[in-house]
Amino acid sequence: MQEAADYLAALNPSQLAAVKHDGSSLLILAGAGSGKTRVITTKIAYLIKEKHIDPYAVLAVTFTKKAANEMKERAVALEPRAEYAQIRTFHSWGAYFLRAHAEAAGISKNFTVYDDDDMVTLLGKAVPSLSRQQAALAAHKISLAKDYCCTPDSERLCTISDDPQFADIYAAYEKRLRETGNVDFGDLIMLPYLVLRDNGALRHAMHLRYRVIMVDEYQDSNVAQYLLLQQLAGVEESSGTYVCVVGDDDQSIYRFRGAEVQNILNFQNQFPGTDVIRLEMNYRSTSEILACADSVVRHNGGRLGKTLVAARGKGKLPTLVFLPTQDDETQFCAEIIAQAYQNGTPYSEWAILYRTNAQSLGFETEFLHRKIPYTIVGSLKFYEREEIKDALAWISFVANPRDEVAFRRIVNKPVRGIGAVSQDKVVAAGAGVSLLAGCRNVKLSKKAQEGIQAFCALAEEFTAMLGESVPAAGTAVAETSAADGATGNAAPEEYAAAAGNPAPAASGAKLAEFVEAVIRKSGLEEFHKSQDDVSGTQKLSNLQELVNSAVLYPCTRQGLLDFLDHIQLDRTLETEDSAAPRDSVTLITLHNTKGLEFPRVIITGMESGIFPRDDKTGGELEEERRLFYVGITRAKNELYLTSCGLRRLYGRTNFMQPSPFLAEIGAGRLRVLGQKPSSFGSERAGDEDPLARRYRKGTGIYHDDYGHGQVIGTETSPDGELVIRVSFESGGIKKFLPKYQEKSLMIED
DNA sequence: AGTGCAACTCTTTTT
DNA sequence: GAGTTGCACT
Numbered sequence: 001m002q003e004a005a006d007y008l009a010a011l012n013p014s015q016l017a018a019v020k021h022d023g024s025s026l027l028i029l030a031g032a033g034s035g036k037t038r039v040i041t042t043k044i045a046y047l048i049k050e051k052h053i054d055p056y057a058v059l060a061v062t063f064t065k066k067a068a069n070e071m072k073e074r075a076v077a078l079e080p081r082a083e084y085a086q087i088r089t090f091h092s093w094g095a096y097f098l099r100a101h102a103e104a105a106g107i108s109k110n111f112t113v114y115d116d117d118d119m120v121t122l123l124g125k126a127v128p129s130l131s132r133q134q135a136a137l138a139a140h141k142i143s144l145a146k147d148y149c150c151t152p153d154s155e156r157l158c159t160i161s162d163d164p165q166f167a168d169i170y171a172a173y174e175k176r177l178r179e180t181g182n183v184d185f186g187d188l189i190m191l192p193y194l195v196l197r198d199n200g201a202l203r204h205a206m207h208l209r210y211r212v213i214m215v216d217e218y219q220d221s222n223v224a225q226y227l228l229l230q231q232l233a234g235v236e237e238s239s240g241t242y243v244c245v246v247g248d249d250d251q252s253i254y255r256f257r258g259a260e261v262q263n264i265l266n267f268q269n270q271f272p273g274t275d276v277i278r279l280e281m282n283y284r285s286t287s288e289i290l291a292c293a294d295s296v297v298r299h300n301g302g303r304l305g306k307t308l309v310a311a312r313g314k315g316k317l318p319t320l321v322f323l324p325t326q327d328d329e330t331q332f333c334a335e336i337i338a339q340a341y342q343n344g345t346p347y348s349e350w351a352i353l354y355r356t357n358a359q360s361l362g363f364e365t366e367f368l369h370r371k372i373p374y375t376i377v378g379s380l381k382f383y384e385r386e387e388i389k390d391a392l393a394w395i396s397f398v399a400n401p402r403d404e405v406a407f408r409r410i411v412n413k414p415v416r417g418i419g420a421v422s423q424d425k426v427v428a429a430g431a432g433v434s435l436l437a438g439c440r441n442v443k444l445s446k447k448a449q450e451g452i453q454a455f456c457a458l459a460e461e462f463t464a465m466l467g468e469s470v471p472a473a474g475t476a477v478a479e480t481s482a483a484d485g486a487t488g489n490a491a492p493e494e495y496a497a498a499a500g501n502p503a504p505a506a507s508g509a510k511l512a513e514f515v516e517a518v519i520r521k522s523g524l525e526e527f528h529k530s531q532d533d534v535s536g537t538q539k540l541s542n543l544q545e546l547v548n549s550a551v552l553y554p555c556t557r558q559g560l561l562d563f564l565d566h567i568q569l570d571r572t573l574e575t576e577d578s579a580a581p582r583d584s585v586t587l588i589t590l591h592n593t594k595g596l597e598f599p600r601v602i603i604t605g606m607e608s609g610i611f612p613r614d615d616k617t618g619g620e621l622e623e624e625r626r627l628f629y630v631g632i633t634r635a636k637n638e639l640y641l642t643s644c645g646l647r648r649l650y651g652r653t654n655f656m657q658p659s660p661f662l663a664e665i666g667a668g669r670l671r672v673l674g675q676k677p678s679s680f681g682s683e684r685a686g687d688e689d690p691l692a693r694r695y696r697k698g699t700g701i702y703h704d705d706y707g708h709g710q711v712i713g714t715e716t717s718p719d720g721e722l723v724i725r726v727s728f729e730s731g732g733i734k735k736f737l738p739k740y741q742e743k744s745l746m747i748e749d
Numbered sequence: 750a751g752t753g754c755a756a757c758t759c760t761t762t763t764t
Numbered sequence: 765g766a767g768t769t770g771c772a773c774t
């Protein structure tokens with residue numbers, strides 16, 4: 001009892017109301033930093049503790065593995081029985097459901113998940129007339145269609161693509177995908193929805209099972225997820241399942257991935273009788289920072305509306321810094337971080353935020369130079385590396401020999417003389433059944449035939465290692481103890497030797513050894529070792545990293561599938577390994593900051609065209625604005641915004657104007673440093689510029705890229721520097737900034 | 750089938 | 765400017 005009082009006493013009145021709420025659906029509008037996770041986890045604990053809900057009947061879904069892990073951890077800390085609640089990502093729940101109901105969904109129970117690249121590969125084969133780029137575009141559209149639960153025959157497909165052939169392309173892709181037995185990410189949501197929609201008994205069983213369903217970050221859910229939630233909750237069937245969604249419409253930033261803000265805006269209509277509780281007390285940021293955030297997001301229409309109240313003090317006024325160039329920007333950031341470090345502020349208190357990954361480069365260079373440790377979040381993706389995808393393809397193929405994409409990836413790597421033509425023949429012969437059967441049934445050239453033979457032998461050997469298709473149970477038991485001994489020594493060579501025996505690997509073996517054997521025997525190790533030798537890459541050690549990550553899984557088919565699910569459904573978890581310095585500055589895209597907080601934040605590149613991008617209008621512009629809002633609300637104590645007058649973009653130097661978002665923050669909410677560009681109402685720069693004399697109107701110019709030309713006019717850049725306009729004989733008119741580009745501007749008489 | 754060079758195109762990306 | 769794609773050549 002005492003314990004119960006304690007964990008509830010930590011809540012403010014609205015949080016407590018959200019935890020105790022019952023009787024109808026609930027929408028919790030949780031502003032940034034309002035203790036959202038605390039509310040969800042406390043509610044889970046409360047339901048189990050106080051309301052005697054069976055933990056097994058609780059389903060809580062999030063969007064990222066990280067969020068799911070954190071939620072589980074914190075709920076279990078409050079109530080140990082929460083261990084048995086289903087707390088997972090939407091997609092991992094989908095995978096779990098589909099493994100149990102593979103047949104109803106029309107897929108293999110040994111399915112693996114195709115990522116975006118795999119989709120493009122498969123689509124390229126399903127519709128060969130598509131160029132690589134067309135295939136990539138169509139694959140993206142197919143993903144989007146699935147995010148909206150549109151099948152190829154759906155009437156709403158035209159809202160996804162106006163290409164009249166799109167439905168056929170989509171249908172061809174689906175046919176080919178079903179032949180592989182695999183699914184793509186969209187299927188992990190859409191297929192469970194379709195299965196439940198069409199199977200009343202199963203739906204009813206789900207209603208009986210899940211008495212409580214909670215969804216986190218609901219503003220980033222897509223239509224398919226909404227439809228799935230509707231089926232699971234049995235809204236129209238009075239299932240009595242309690243639904244609680246938590247989110248913040250102001251932080252919806254994944255529309256381009258199919259997220260539909262309307263889900264949260266319309267929740268009250270879609271789930272009749274919904275109560276709404278707002279969490280508006282912000283425990284993260286000082287009030288000056290929140291004032292900026294509010295003044296920005298206020299410019300958006302169609303909000304549910306929320307006003308954050310700072311639980312903390314006023315704090316420092318956020319700072320806006322105008323800088324001449326992007327190099328000044330990186331230097332400025334490095335400088336204030338280094339100075340703060342001198343005064344005892346750890347590097348880890350700082351985060352540098354940018355709109356695009358490409359912007360990280362300058363900071364990396366500068367920080368390297370100044371020996372400021374940094375960590376880049378989310379740029380290098382472990383699972384997307386060639387060697388990792390190769391190894392995973394082999395493993396996936398062993399799990400599911402209908403996997404065409406995996407087959408094509410590995411069958412001729414290293415070279416076995418099996419070219420595209422031979423591959424097509426094998427796939428045609430084995431489609432929908434088994435590509436290994438296809439290998440055996442197909443007639444190929446002598447060279448290709450030999451290669452296929454070697455490939456099949458490998459595949460069969462690896463399959464045998466999973467310890468199934470055992471001829472006699474008795475031998476398997478006998479082999480178990482023997483192999484256990486070998487495993488204890490963990491010597492890969494020993495295992496390899498043991499695996500050479502006709503008897504299958506035993507149940508005690510670790511999957512890591514299987515993965516290692518696959519990598520070595522398939523020739524991938526040798527193949528990538530030579531790549532390392534030539535290009536100085538780290539492919540071999542990356543492969544070793546993959547082997548290590550399999551150590552916790554048993555060497556069985558189930559262990560293998562679990563391992564693949566883990567990899568496919570937790571892709572953010574790159575190797576958080578060795579190189580990461582303990583105390584370091586975080587370099588991160590604005591998107592990736594969602595859910596994070598830092599004592600000191602610098603949002604860089606606050607320039608029109610970069611942030612927001614200049615092609616953004618209407619709803620998309622509002623999404624950019626929300627992204628800015630997310631960025632601002634990451635800051636606890638200090639916030640800096642930087643804006644450059646000149647930026648290199650795609651190899652060209654461009655004049656930049658300050659982001660329109662800056663003007664939306666009212667005057668007086670920012671301390672402004674640096675030279676204000678003219679558009680912000682600054683006085684003109686001084687009169688006599690020595691450069692102006694050299695580059696007078698009429699001056700002849702020779703430029704390496706553009707040839708001969710003549711200065712036809714001069715003006716002043718946003719930061720008061722001389723700008724010349726040059727008309728070239730070749731036809732274009734270009735602007736130059738002599739101060740920075742003098743080297744490429746030769747003066748002619 | 751593998752290599753080399755010219756041409757293209759550049760967001761964001763939980764799963 | 766850089767990384768990638770696609771074609772042509774061997």
